[in-house]
Amino acid sequence: MGNHSSKSKPGTGGDVSSHDKTQSWFYSDIVKDHFFNPRNFLDREPEEGEFNAVGKVGSPACGDELRVWLLVDSSSEQIKSFRWKTFGCGSAIAATSMISEMVLENGGMTLSEARTIKPQDVMERLGGLPARKFHCSVLCDKALRDAVNDYYRRTGQFDRIAVEATRIIDPVSRVTDRDIEEAVLEGAQTLELVQQKTKVGIGNPSVLPAVEELIKFYREKYFGGGPQE
Amino acid sequence: MQVRNVYMDHAAATPIDRKVVEVMLPFLNESYGNPSSFHSVGKVASDAILNARSSIAQILGARADEVIFTSGGTESDNLAILGYARKNKDFGKHIITTKAEHEAVLESCAELEREGFEVTYLDVDEYGMVTADQVEGALRDDTILASVIYANNEIGTVNPIREIGAKIQRARKGSAKNFPVLHIDACQAASALELNIQKLNVDMLTLNGSKIYGPKGAGLLYVRRGIKLQPLQFGGAQEKRVRPGTENVAGIVGLASALQIADDGRVQYVQKTTELRDKLINGILSSISKTRLNGHKTERLPNNVNISFMDIEGEALLLYLDSKGVYVSTGSACTSQSLDPSHVILALGMPYEVAHGSIRFSLGRDTTEEDVDYVLETLPPLVEKLRKISPVKVDEKYY
């Protein structure tokens, strides 16, 4: 007795290993930095008139919920303030923190610039994410686009609202048919793999039959049938 | 506050006890013989297995020939469920289990469903427990097997196995048949609870080494004499042909030694860890708002603490704790290969968000009061920080 746990080296097994720097960690150093020291998050409720656009995506049931608040300069349409709150795992928190930095760099992106940010851009800046964490960075750009639309709505510029040229398949995770198409193109050939990339139907299983249909459709379209190795 | 390394994931793996390592070492070095060989080198190995088998049988209150060595808990569960069902399918194709089983049981049952068996998955109550009456109520003429977890690996809830076993035995007597039989998974229970199969009224029992300070990849299935199993693999005559293949001699010897040490220290272990467990539970619930104890307050393993922290996601908290040297696990989907959060917490009737925020702290033999104090000091500011980042407010009715 008395010879084990407190002194023994922590295991390196599984995905999440030690904080000890000599051992590998699950996430890149950049992800880690943003996770432990998140930038620009809102540690309180927003005040009346503090922001002029809000966006939201996800739900706690599917494991991630993101909210973003923007203050947009009405003449330049530059984003002057980007604050956020995130319920989610390490990579979801780090990805939201990172996108807030990207948007605010060099005096702030314009709304049209902001809406072109792709999940891959965020992932690259984070130094990569483990494959089954992709969906976490897919969510932050969606929340941002939702806020951009909200700004146009509030300012009456309805023609500029980008109804994503697609159909929302899962209203909870806001996954669209285009998201599923991209996941299949990137090699996700089964429902499980598509869910890993997009989170579609997690916590909202009623949409799964429709998702499976779509996967089948895109698989046949791009790969001509049977699952690919 | 000085940073400590506090390993609180003993339900996932325990370190190997030094004494266990010592008895294993010769079988990794000089005593390398094959137990099936007909010379003295082989005899050393076969004697070691013989001794291990009889020492284990004694602890279980079983006969030596009722112990089958396997590669661990998963294989034992698979062998019990698939092996029994396939061998006895002519008597019936109905199986009973619960919604809070280990994956090794649930996935075996799912496989049987694909093979044409019918499985009843009993609901558990808000504490994760099934009752003997529920099991009895689900029995049918064609029920051949019930499999119930002894103590739950995630939330530590202990099931009333003795009563369930009594009902199963009565059902058997009533119809003068050899079935149904009862299998239990006792992997998490081995250090703390009664293991005597006579007292438990069970017909098959799964144990493994990795949760009892023994080797990983070593396990056993107790199978009551007279029960026939269809093997999962085929080959030589080892383990009565039910589990052929050259024996993992060091693993078997280590498993027997670990079980002996656990049995000898049972009373002391239960007393010590129960105190620390309750200190940790009460400390967390009183110092951190919006928390919920998952599992039963008293019918619970002495080393298990499972708490849901509302409004935050388990992986984030796990990693914040990791950065302070505290090692735990979570029922959140994010750390597992699957996308859904813990099926056990969901089976308690809790929504997804409560399952996503669950953290399991599992104590061990060497956990100290200082370790518990350290966790109690470290935890509140981490929870507070993550709650500040979070936009979610879980409904009050869940905590």
Ligand SMILES: Cc1ncc(COP(=O)(O)O)c(C=O)c1O
């Ligand atoms: C209750 C239970 N059953 C089965 C297993 C599987 O055991 P093993 O990892 O030895 O295959 C475990 C441990 O993970 C467990 O806790």
